Amino acid sequence: MRQRRILPGFGLSMGITLCYVAVIVALPIGALVFKAASLGPEDYWRIVTSARALASYRVTVLSAAAATAFNLVFGLALAWALVRYQFPGRRLIDAMVDLPFALPTAVAGIALTTVFASNGWFGSFLASMNIKVVYTPLGIMVAMAFTSLPFIVRTVQPVLEDLDPALEEAAQSLGSSDLNIFRRVILPLLTPALLAGTSLAFARSLGEFGAIIFIAGNQPMETEITALLAFIRLEEYDYPAAAAIASVMLFAAFVMLAVTNYLQARALRYTAR
Incomplete structure (x- = not known):
């Protein structure tokens, strides 16, 4: 039948x-x-390897890597706290994790600029320590970290919830310390989810635009990201140059996804063993 x-x-x-x-x-x-x-090889190479384009790649990739590294640690800690502990305001914090998904990125950029300005809530405190956030690469990292944090938290959180407590109890009964239990029992099981969340967060940071242009200052060679440079070429009606610059980020995204899928497959095979 x-x-x-x-x-x-x-x-x-x-x-x-x-x-x-x-x-x-x-x-x-x-x-x-x-x-x-539509560009010839020489014109394409000249556009994508110009000093301004190379500087934008450097700013974008380094800022995205720094923001992703921060979110990897902070996101894992936040997911751990939400899953393993009960405390007042837990549901509110859990709901606020998804705020970057719902908040328009331009609004996020304006809010971050206001908060981290030299006369803002956090900016005035940091200014007293000679730390400037707005209109610096640090501001780009802050905007990227804000918009990409949910990808790591929401990827790791369900895996933490599904972990069998018997595994940790067995390790404790054998005399393992908390650090060894986390490193040898929990972390290998979380590795595929961490890789997936990290790749998504890094890709989100590479493609972020709205939240960054308000806080970065957009100074060529210093705080100009690749997405903004492509947008500037569009405003100049130089569509081939904009497409050439965007194609570099497209190629980088494909390479990153391929590497991430390879690492995830290896991690899953290791976990299965």
């Missing part, structure tokens, strides 16, 4: 999926590659 399916059959589901991928994903990427390909 043929099993009845509640959802539409394979043909309809695959057709809808392919249509969505073609229109929403493949078509824009294809248009980007086609526009960048």
